[in-house]
Amino acid sequence: MEGQSPVQLEVERLIRVHGRNRTALMPILQELNRAHSYLSEEAMLCVSKELGVPRAEVYGVATFYSFLSVRPRGRFVIRMCRSISCAKQGKFHPVTAALMEELGISFGETTPDGLFTLEKTNCMGMCDQGPAILVNEDVHVKLTVASVLEIIDDYRRKAKAEGFGKKIA
Numbered sequence: 214m215e216g217q218s219p220v221q222l223e224v225e226r227l228i229r230v231h232g233r234n235r236t237a238l239m240p241i242l243q244e245l246n247r248a249h250s251y252l253s254e255e256a257m258l259c260v261s262k263e264l265g266v267p268r269a270e271v272y273g274v275a276t277f278y279s280f281l282s283v284r285p286r287g288r289f290v291i292r293m294c295r296s297i298s299c300a301k302q303g304k305f306h307p308v309t310a311a312l313m314e315e316l317g318i319s320f321g322e323t324t325p326d327g328l329f330t331l332e333k334t335n336c337m338g339m340c341d342q343g344p345a346i347l348v349n350e351d352v353h354v355k356l357t358v359a360s361v362l363e364i365i366d367d368y369r370r371k372a373k374a375e376g377f378g379k380k381i382a
């Protein structure tokens with residue numbers, strides 16, 4: 214509709230799918246987060262207004278769940294399991310070090326090209342197959358230094374194919 218921002222149009226489309234009520238809050242936030250890697254202030258305000266849910270409640274949900282973010286993140290969010298079963302695996306530290314070195318960032322940071330964000334997470338239920346990472350919604354298990362570097366390359370290729378950021382080498 215005329216005069217509406219892209220965010221408003223997107224929220225309206227999601228409301229048509231999930232409904233205009235409180236129970237639609239989580240699925241709408243999840244879809245917005247999936248599409249943009251985070252929830253902008255504008256998106257949260259719009260959801261609050263359209264669903265009639267207080268701003269503080271929308272912000273509370275957005276900041277409570279670790280898979281939602283109110284800060285811009287990379288196209289691919291890499292979550293490394295730091296729980297005990299994975300951490301006990303002998304390869305955990307070399308894999309973590311290789312990831313940080315390859316990306317040139319530490320946990321909680323995003324690469325300057327906006328491609329990857331590195332985060333820690335708790336158990337993902339893959340304890341017998343660690344070390345494990347989640348990249349957006351894809352699980353990768355039984356990681357080695359070589360396999361994790363291959364995985365990073367695959368996502369770089371994927372981003373390039375999508376035309377993400379012309380500055381990707």
Ligand code: FES
Nearest residue numbers: 294299336339340
């Ligand atoms: S401890 Fe890592 S997936 Fe469970």
